[in-house]
Amino acid sequence: KLAYIANETVLSMANYKIMGNYALSASKNMGMTYDTMVSLMGAMSKVGKQSSTIGTTIRRLGTSLKDQSDSIINTWRKLGFEQDKVAKSMRVNSDYTIKAITKALDGMSDEKYREATKDLNVLMKDMFDTLRDIGDSGFYEEFSGTYVDAIEQAEKVSASFSKNLEKLRNSFFKAAATIGTDVMDQLNK
Numbered sequence: 001k002l003a004y005i006a007n008e009t010v011l012s013m014a015n016y017k018i019m020g021n022y023a024l025s026a027s028k029n030m031g032m033t034y035d036t037m038v039s040l041m042g043a044m045s046k047v048g049k050q051s052s053t054i055g056t057t058i059r060r061l062g063t064s065l066k067d068q069s070d071s072i073i074n075t076w077r078k079l080g081f082e083q084d085k086v087a088k089s090m091r092v093n094s095d096y097t098i099k100a101i102t103k104a105l106d107g108m109s110d111e112k113y114r115e116a117t118k119d120l121n122v123l124m125k126d127m128f129d130t131l132r133d134i135g136d137s138g139f140y141e142e143f144s145g146t147y148v149d150a151i152e153q154a155e156k157v158s159a160s161f162s163k164n165l166e167k168l169r170n171s172f173f174k175a176a177a178t179i180g181t182d183v184m185d186q187l188n189k
């Protein structure tokens with residue numbers, strides 16, 4: 001999955017290593033799976049985040065789920081979420097949670113979104129803006145399914161190859177039997 005996303009973005013495997021240094025412990029602390037983290041990194045890259053800020057943005061997401069300041073709690077609430085429920089949901093199914101957040105932010109009117117995020121500092125606002133951009137782009141959903149899709153595709157290719165190999169084998173034996181019969185008929189003359 002990591003290689004696929006790296007090929008689909010401007011990110012290199014070295015970029016993922018650097019971003020992972022910033023994001024891995026934060027993602028684990030909030031309950032985000034490795035697949036969700038890698039998909040989120042790829043989606044962030046596709047919406048224009050630089051590799052040098054992607055890991056920090058994921059870390060900020062984790063901070064927003066545990067920060068008990070009024071501005072963060074109220075922002076989550078104004079965005080239509082309860083901070084503690086988002087944090088719990090992240091531990092249960094991080095993929096679903098990221099999809100729900102990005103979809104909800106994308107579906108929000110610009111006016112309501114600006115009102116909800118007006119009390120945030122610039123860096124925290126940037127994190128929410130990035131999640132909103134991801135919802136608008138659909139890149140997270142594209143990347144989150146790639147691993148399962150790749151396995152299913154590989155299984156289909158393998159099954160098709162096996163069927164074609166069996167057909168070839170049967171055709172070979174049929175041809176060999178026909179040639180063998182022709183040769184035997186010639187020898188018996």
